[in-house]
Amino acid sequence: MVTEDEFKTVSSLVTLGVTVFSVLVSCPLYILVIVLVYRRRRSPPFDSHFFTIFIALGVFDLLSYGAYLIKKLPYFGVDWSLLRPYNEGHVTLNIIYFFIWMFAFAQFQLTILISFNRFASIVLRGFYSKYWTHRLTGFIFIGIIFCSACIATPVFFVPIVVTSKETVLNVSAID
Numbered sequence: 167m168v169t170e171d172e173f174k175t176v177s178s179l180v181t182l183g184v185t186v187f188s189v190l191v192s193c194p195l196y197i198l199v200i201v202l203v204y205r206r207r208r209s210p211p212f213d214s215h216f217f218t219i220f221i222a223l224g225v226f227d228l229l230s231y232g233a234y235l236i237k238k239l240p241y242f243g244v245d246w247s248l249l250r251p252y253n254e255g256h257v258t259l260n261i262i263y264f265f266i267w268m269f270a271f272a273q274f275q276l277t278i279l280i281s282f283n284r285f286a287s288i289v290l291r292g293f294y295s296k297y298w299t300h301r302l303t304g305f306i307f308i309g310i311i312f313c314s315a316c317i318a319t320p321v322f323f324v325p326i327v328v329t330s331k332e333t334v335l336n337v338s339a340i341d
Contacts, residue, residue: 178241181241182242185235185238185242188231189235193228193231196224196227196228197228199224200221200224200225200228203217203220203221204221207221215283215298215299215300215303216280216283216284216287218300218303219276219279219280219283219303220280222276222307223273223276223277223280226269226272226273226276227269227273229265229269230265230266230269230270230273233262233265233266233269234266236262237259237262237263237266240328240329249328250328252327252328252329253327253328253329254327255325255326255327256326256327259326259327259328260321260322260324260326263321263324263326264318264319264321264322265318267314267317267318267321268311268314268315268317268318269314271313271314271317271318272310272311272314275310275313275314276310279306279310283298286298
């Protein structure tokens, strides 16, 4: 039988291993793809709206992951003064959580947008070539950011604290 401490140790090591792999392998590869597509954005096929949305989605993916990693620092035993004092709610964590949630909602909406973009380019060819412009894509981006920020705003009204090893969303949970 596995004890609770053994389970926590194994879980922590697996989480650390997956995170290290992600940071050292997946993220650099993802950044490389985004940079290559961005550099070629003025030549076909990379000048299409699909790749503009793809770049935006990639940036939001990386920003979301970066905010999540900052939140996970106490879990990995990193004592960062920005996340102190422990066991007290503070605005820094509310801001970090706001961005985590905002970026997550934006990712979801951009994934739907990229799917609709492909659908419109194939099924609604006339609509796509006539109305889907870079200007429209920009307006949609602004709407997505605004909507995501509005949805994430309530996180500012939730007390968030860091204990020595984890982030807690409800102060009463540590009492």
